[in-house]
Amino acid sequence: xxxxxxxxxxxxxxxxxxxxxxxxxxxxxxxxxxxxxxxxxxxxxxxxxxxxxxxxxxxxxxxxxxxxxxxxxxxxxxxxxxxxxxxxxxxxxxxxxxxxxxxxxxxxxxxxxxxxxxxxxxxxxxxxxxxxxxxxxxxxxxxxxxxxxxxxxxxxxxxxxxxxxxxxxxxxxxxxxxxxxxxxxxxxxxxxxxxxxxxxxxxxxxxxxxxxxxxxxxxx
Amino acid sequence: xxxxxxxxxxxxxxxxxxxxxxxxxxxxxxxxxxxxxxxxxxxxxxxxxxxxxxxxxxxxxxxxxxxxxxxxxxxxxxxxxxxxxxxxxxxxxxxxxxxxxxxxxxxxxxxxxxxxxxxxxxxxxxxxxxxxxxxxxxxxxxxxxxxxxxxxxxxxxxxxxxxxxxxxxxxxxxxxxxxxxxxxxxxxxxxxxxxxxxxxxxxxxxxxxxxxxxxxxxxx
DNA sequence: GTCTATAAACAGATAGAC
DNA sequence: GTCTATCTGTTTATAGAC
Numbered sequence: 355x356x357x358x359x360x361x362x363x364x365x366x367x368x369x370x371x372x373x374x375x376x377x378x379x380x381x382x383x384x385x386x387x388x389x390x391x392x393x394x395x396x397x398x399x400x401x402x403x404x405x406x407x408x409x410x411x412x413x414x415x416x417x418x419x420x421x422x423x424x425x426x427x428x429x430x431x432x433x434x435x436x437x438x439x440x441x442x443x444x445x446x447x448x449x450x451x452x453x454x455x456x457x458x459x460x461x462x463x464x465x466x467x468x469x470x471x472x473x474x475x476x477x478x479x480x481x482x483x484x485x486x487x488x489x490x491x492x493x494x495x496x497x498x499x500x501x502x503x504x505x506x507x508x509x510x511x512x513x514x515x516x517x518x519x520x521x522x523x524x525x526x527x528x529x530x531x532x533x534x535x536x537x538x539x540x541x542x543x544x545x546x547x548x549x550x551x552x553x554x555x556x557x558x559x560x561x562x563x564x565x566x567x568x569x570x571x572x573x574x
Numbered sequence: 575x576x577x578x579x580x581x582x583x584x585x586x587x588x589x590x591x592x593x594x595x596x597x598x599x600x601x602x603x604x605x606x607x608x609x610x611x612x613x614x615x616x617x618x619x620x621x622x623x624x625x626x627x628x629x630x631x632x633x634x635x636x637x638x639x640x641x642x643x644x645x646x647x648x649x650x651x652x653x654x655x656x657x658x659x660x661x662x663x664x665x666x667x668x669x670x671x672x673x674x675x676x677x678x679x680x681x682x683x684x685x686x687x688x689x690x691x692x693x694x695x696x697x698x699x700x701x702x703x704x705x706x707x708x709x710x711x712x713x714x715x716x717x718x719x720x721x722x723x724x725x726x727x728x729x730x731x732x733x734x735x736x737x738x739x740x741x742x743x744x745x746x747x748x749x750x751x752x753x754x755x756x757x758x759x760x761x762x763x764x765x766x767x768x769x770x771x772x773x774x775x776x777x778x779x780x781x782x783x784x785x786x787x788x789x790x791x792x793x794x
Numbered sequence: 795g796t797c798t799a800t801a802a803a804c805a806g807a808t809a810g811a812c
Numbered sequence: 813g814t815c816t817a818t819c820t821g822t823t824t825a826t827a828g829a830c
Binding site: 407409410492493527529530533534537539540543544545547548560563564567568570571572 | 625626627628629630709712713747749750753754756757758759760761763764765767768775780783784786787788790791792793
């Protein structure tokens with residue numbers, strides 16, 4: 355054993371990886387793991403891209419983290435660029451879908467609180483994907499960039515709509531809803547740069563601190 | 575002329591640079607430009623790092639942008655890592671020095687307004703340096719990272735002190751001064767992601783919008 | 795101070811064996 | 813599906829001519 359636990363990586367140098375014996379698939383052709391290698395490639399790539407940056411990570415490093423040779427990666431992605439794009443698109447689509455499922459029915463102020471708490475919880479639970487989706491925008495080919503940028507704008511527009519409703523209802527003061535939505539999202543996403551699960555404040559504490567600032571910043 | 579036959583590099587992506595004929599140094603040895611090449615190397619590196627990322631930019635691309643061969647760059651930096659580090663350290667030190675010069679004498683709320691306006695003005699005037707100093711942290715060697723991280727914390731501490739004074743004086747409500755300082759800086763730095771000088775809003779307009787949100791978020 | 799040439803390592807991606 | 817081997821081009825950095 356000692357392997358097939360997905361993350362037996364040596365990390366510090368991307369070396370060693372030996373073994374990939376999988377008891378439950380022993381009947382398969384030796385070395386064949388199509389059903390689990392795909393997700394592991396994406397997980398390893400996401401982790402490495404977040405840590406070192408897309409351009410600084412080689413396909414060989416990703417392969418080493420997964421426990422396969424570099425050539426095997428091309429069974430799961432046509433090229434490195436598409437691997438990055440799929441990770442980013444997947445994250446943005448999950449973000450939008452999760453918010454659309456969570457969006458409450460109450461008034462604008464309740465919706466703003468829901469957005470604040472949702473954004474903090476969702477983003478801190480997927481720090482690597484959030485980081486990559488923001489930091490690697492400039493490494494996307496133009497066509498791919500346009501797609502991700504569009505999804506990002508969609509998300510901002512969700513918050514912008516909340517702020518507009520609040521302003522129209524008279525419960526909020528928002529001179530520039532579009533700018534305010536970007537400002538608030540930037541503030542909330544900043545949590546990821548310092549929050550640690552083992553830290554002094556619980557996630558509930560963090561939500562409370564930020565919701566207080568968000569509420570005050572737009573309150574009528 | 576035509577660039578003293580120096581530049582004129584093909585470089586499909588980073589050409590043009592159209593040599594800078596400097597009349598006052600024409601008497602020098604042909605091809606010798608020590609007094610101007612250094613700054614141009616830093617400017618080109620900053621611009622390229624901001625556009626494409628440190629890891630994605632080669633020394634040859636920087637050289638082509640300057641109009642010299644790659645080997646010549648090593649007269650101005652011992653290596654690529656030091657070039658990045660010097661750019662980031664220079665930016666952070668200038669940021670701190672500029673705020674320390676500008677910091678006003680009034681009460682905490684006046685200081686907060688000054689900080690808000692200063693941060694927006696300074697950062698939008700040096701977008702490339704701001705971008706690089708944040709995005710390339712993970713490409714710094716540990717010792718260099720520690721230096722930049724320390725300078726960044728120093729800057730945050732300046733704002734934190736303002737918020738603490740306001741809270742102590744009773745003119746502000748700030749439950750977590752450290753977190754609030756990071757939240758506000760994240761919000762203000764976000765201006766750089768969308769602000770354009772040719773846009774609908776002037777810099778004064780932008781300052782007013784953000785100052786309104788900042789003030790409301792901490793007002794007692 | 796800049797050039798040309800080069801060293802030594804590494805990149806993304808592919809071909810064919812098993 | 814994975815491996816080994818390889819193709820082709822690029823990387824940082826240095827050496828020595830001018």
